[in-house]
Amino acid sequence: PRTILLSRHGESEDNTKGLLGGDSQLSPRGRAYAKVLSEFITEQHELRRNYDYLSFNNITVWTSTMKRTMMTSSQIPYDKLQWRQLDEIDAGICEGMTYAQVEESMPKEFAARQADKFGYPRGESYHDMIYRIEPTLMELERQREPVLIIGHQAVNRVIYAYLMGKKPIDCVEIPIPLHTVMEILPNAYGATEKRYDLND
Numbered sequence: 001p002r003t004i005l006l007s008r009h010g011e012s013e014d015n016t017k018g019l020l021g022g023d024s025q026l027s028p029r030g031r032a033y034a035k036v037l038s039e040f041i042t043e044q045h046e047l048r049r050n051y052d053y054l055s056f057n058n059i060t061v062w063t064s065t066m067k068r069t070m071m072t073s074s075q076i077p078y079d080k081l082q083w084r085q086l087d088e089i090d091a092g093i094c095e096g097m098t099y100a101q102v103e104e105s106m107p108k109e110f111a112a113r114q115a116d117k118f119g120y121p122r123g124e125s126y127h128d129m130i131y132r133i134e135p136t137l138m139e140l141e142r143q144r145e146p147v148l149i150i151g152h153q154a155v156n157r158v159i160y161a162y163l164m165g166k167k168p169i170d171c172v173e174i175p176i177p178l179h180t181v182m183e184i185l186p187n188a189y190g191a192t193e194k195r196y197d198l199n200d
Ligand code: F6P
Pocket: 018, 019, 020, 021, 022, 088, 089, 091, 117, 152, 153, 154, 172
């Protein structure tokens, strides 16, 4: 058994404007989270390395290839791996827009996606994402040591649903708050979770 720590990137410039997609950098608040997250992880490592029944020795940090996740990992002093499969959902022609702008300019498309985010065929659907993330999940299953995954809202929904044994179709509305670490502890019949709210 190994523990998995799941976090979104720190708040990005686009998050502050409510823009979908993109590859923006972290906002000042997001940069502060990068520091707090690094301190949290190193502290947990120190506290738990010697007695935790779950090994907490060699933590690896997995991110996407997007600036906001790599910047969030930048101060953490452990080995890092970047996965393109963990990049955020592709919002297609809605990239760079706000939800309000999409609703205003493409009301039918907006309503269709709201009604079926799992199957919505334009850009990338959650169904598409499950297929592209699957190889990363298989690799995760092979790990013997804890992994900290710094991902994105949609990507973390897929990973969380998989690890917690939720139905794929139900993943689309799982709340994945910013600046919160979800620790997932596998057990014989599933998993339990613990949350750390690292908001200032
Ligand atoms: O708003 C942040 C974000 O990660 C966007 O980049 C992405 O398009 C969106 O969340 C995905 O969430 P939903 O599937 O709920 O629209």
